[in-house]
Amino acid sequence: MNLSQEYNIEFGVPSWVRISPCQKYIACGTSTGYLYIISIEEKKILKFALIHTKGINDGVWSSDSKFIVTASDDKMACITETQELTVIRKLIGHRSKIFCVAISPDNSRIATGSKDTAFCIWDPRNSNSLSEIGGHTEPISSISFNYDGTLILTSSFDGIVRVWDSISLICLRTYIMEGHPITRSLFAPNSQFVTAFSTDNLGQLIEIKTGKVFRNFRGHVNSKYMVDAGYIHRNDNSDGELWVSSEDQKIHAWNVQSGEEIWQLDIGFDLAVANSTPDGSLFCVGGNIPGIVRLYTPK
Template identity: 20%
Template structure:
């Protein structure tokens, strides 16, 4: 068994915020955020099962959140059609951005945490300047023909997945948009850590590894169940393994190169495991299902790590 696989369940944490819609590590992996159907965001130390703070302000379910690069702010989006900015230390809502015509599915900061990108059911991505006093978006990307389900941001690119069966990549340096047709609604997109490839989850029980520049299909990963719900896929911190949730209570892990499934993490539930977040440097995985999130580490990790 590889030391790079988080196969040991360390914590099961009842969030007490209704259904957990997303779990997300912060930038250095010390803390994490959970988004709840009870309109709250919670900040945790997942390694010690410690609730640190709750954030309120959304008028309906919170679907996604991210901590900023210096951990001082949180951005979030939800079913109340708003994007919000919170101060981590005080818990206060600093800004509320309105403009989306429907549920906000996903949010991401840019690398400097000065701009929030939000994707929504209204088929648009909107960019909000957190330093400006204006509440209008600084840019609207409306190329998608259906709900924007997932966003990733690098220093010069925005990657998005949509229910219109496409992945779109916006190169901000040259002002170009490139689209790849996947064939089924896209539920999750992410860059590999080296920035060379993208991992795409779609509603046909398949993840695809695609060369970012050429669009070539490099590998497919199958064996999980994903035909109904938005389920996250991700890579581990070393780009050696692919991970995804599944609609039957499992997390499936494959070797990136040979596409062999090497591990299934059984959550002892038949509910979908829909949200995943991998630690930026360590062998540690967070997963969410129902009203709980789970902390997984290498079985070789010292106890208390």
């Protein structure tokens, strides 16, 4: 990949980055609670604001790119309007740090997962908590909706991945990863599989219906921290790609069909956060020495 743009983040270390669905902006949350908006077209930081009193752990854009939901160590999730970076809702109810957040494709529900081992479903229109579910025994490390919003995926340091019906909140499937803490889980684009990464340096592709492990992904380093991961499908004729941030200062990527590692991106700093567009046309990373955000494009 080619390094296209680089930005210095003044207030804190980048702890989360995400490219907007419209592919015009990058959002970056920091360890000090600041939220930055970067214009890809104008190649500059447009604005930044202090959103949380403690570090931001995760965040997500709405599907229309008009607002961002962030999750923080201050036990709150904030809904922020992106034009002026004005906080329009505060979601309060978790008893400890919020590690992860997701929003349904139609923007009607927000899901948050916390160190308190519970996940909550919220109505973004009024800040009300619709449900609180205690489906894990250790902190929840990641949470996501599938492509049509009918399923929710949670994973935890308890080594368990669960698939939930998003309306009834009944647990439909449970997968136990041999007791290793789960650092990231995500739905495959077709929602027939989930991928889970764990602290034994392993990624697994699991069929939702049967629980069968179809593929193992190895070569990256993941023994301590939560990681970022995503799927890329470059064109209709290509096999899908799966990438993950790694503790060896690299991004590793595999062919999903074969499990073969097909590329690496050497980023040169620790504790990287990362995100890509679904087609792989844009890839961004954030890191800590110094606080920077980089945007890459394919060669």
